[in-house]
Amino acid sequence: DEEKPAKKAAGTFYGREREADTMYDLEHLDEHEYRKYSAWYSSYQKELTKFEKKELALRQFNSEIATTISERRLHWIMDLDTPHARLRKLKSQLCPSTAERETQLLSQYLALRKMPKRANIESWLDSWEELLQLMAAAEMAELKGTRAQRDFLDSVQSTDDSWATSQRISMIAKQEMGGSFMSAVSLIGQFRLYYRQMKPIASTLGTFAALGDARQSQPSQVTDKPQTNCPCGEKHPFIDCPYVNPAKRSWGWIADPDTKKKFDTIRSKGDGSRISVVLRSVEAKLKKWAQAISKPQSAAFDDGVTTSGRSSNACLQLQVGAVQQPPSLLTRWILDPGSNLHVVNDEILAGGQRIPIKEWGEVEITINTPRGTSLIKLTWVAYIPSFFTSLVSLSRCRTMGIEFDSGRDCLYQKSPKNVVCKLSSQGGHWLMD
Helix, strand or coil: CCCCCCCCCHHHHCCCCCCCCCCCCCCCCCHHHHHHHHHHHHHHHHHHHHHHHHHHHHHHHHHHHHHHCCCCHHHHHCCCCHHHHHHHHHHHHHCCCCHHHHHHHHHHHHHHCCCHHHHHHHHHHHHHHHHHHHHHHHHHHCCCCCCHHHHHHHHHHHCCCHHHHHHHHHHHHHHHHCCCCHHHHHHHEEEEEHHHHHHHHHCCEEEEEEEECCCCCCCCCCCCCCECCCCCCCCCCCCHCCCCCHHCCCCCCCCCHHHHHHHHHHHHHHCCHHHHHHHHHHHHHHHHHHHHHCCCCCECCCCCCCCCCCCCCCCEEEEECCCCCCCHHHHEEECCCCCCCCCCCCCCCCEEEEECCCCCEEEEEEEEEECEEEEEEEEEEEEEECCCCCEHHHHHHHHHCCEEEEEEEEEEEEECCCEEECCCEEEEEEEEE
């Protein structure tokens, strides 16, 4: 009520000599007095409207407080009329003290330092950054000096020992020179960038192709993805069925007459059958894709920049035929994250002569894509006859935005939805061709 603008009677603006026992009102004002009254009344109406809006908002807020807290807590505020009084009461009852808050933050900090084995690294790093901000606001001693940086390096030591060790060496060198090391938040940001770049290597592959043939020592990967029952008897979608997609037919594949009749029967059912509609839709898409790649152009899988200082003595092209051969690592192309150059160990038949690849060259290979087979071109490929297989360097491909997804056994470009190569697992290696 104290903030409510006071209302004045019109007679208060009467400035001339007054007569006793006369109630002066608007009708007694002259022109000059009336203009003063009109100016005041206009300002009064604005102030009154503002006050009424504020009062309405406070009443709504006061009611909102009562409706949003637990019914068991209503007795705390029922005798209080203003939002300010109610909020102060709730704060005194529910808000932890500074000591309690610091104890909670310290408990969370100690738990966060122990990195869970199956943690999502990105979420874990987000939790670190959020908790450090809260601890900085509370001015906790754990953030003094380089304590937080050392604690974070201890946490990531088991994930990447080499990175943590290099950062420790850098921190010690800075301290000995009297300088200051980067903040804990900056250190977390550095690790986030490093992890994103090294994730395909550190989190997916257990062996590298250049270390030798695993000879089927590991069981094949098991996928959690739901599979569809196909009329051929296998569990896979139509696009992966050899009776529908010719690109999925292995070496020496022969169609079973009874199974082929099943597919013919499904196709003949028309639009009334959902499975028939799906089958014919998949076949139409495969036909469209086949027409689109009838004259294939090799896609670039690297930027064409050499990682070696050596000059190129020859630049011949090798094109591996699309005819599928029985699997052998000697004649296969393996994805290798541990190499910074492509390697080939084979020769090419050109007419009736064998022409060896001279040291460096360009190679075109056939890969499997979601739309069938396609050609890709690799540049600055090293010819090393002593290698037991041929390698495709993942680090060279990443300059084109190509990343490796071990969960789906594929390579994608820029977006996980844009799959450019479907890989197959054999002996602990990922085969591209």
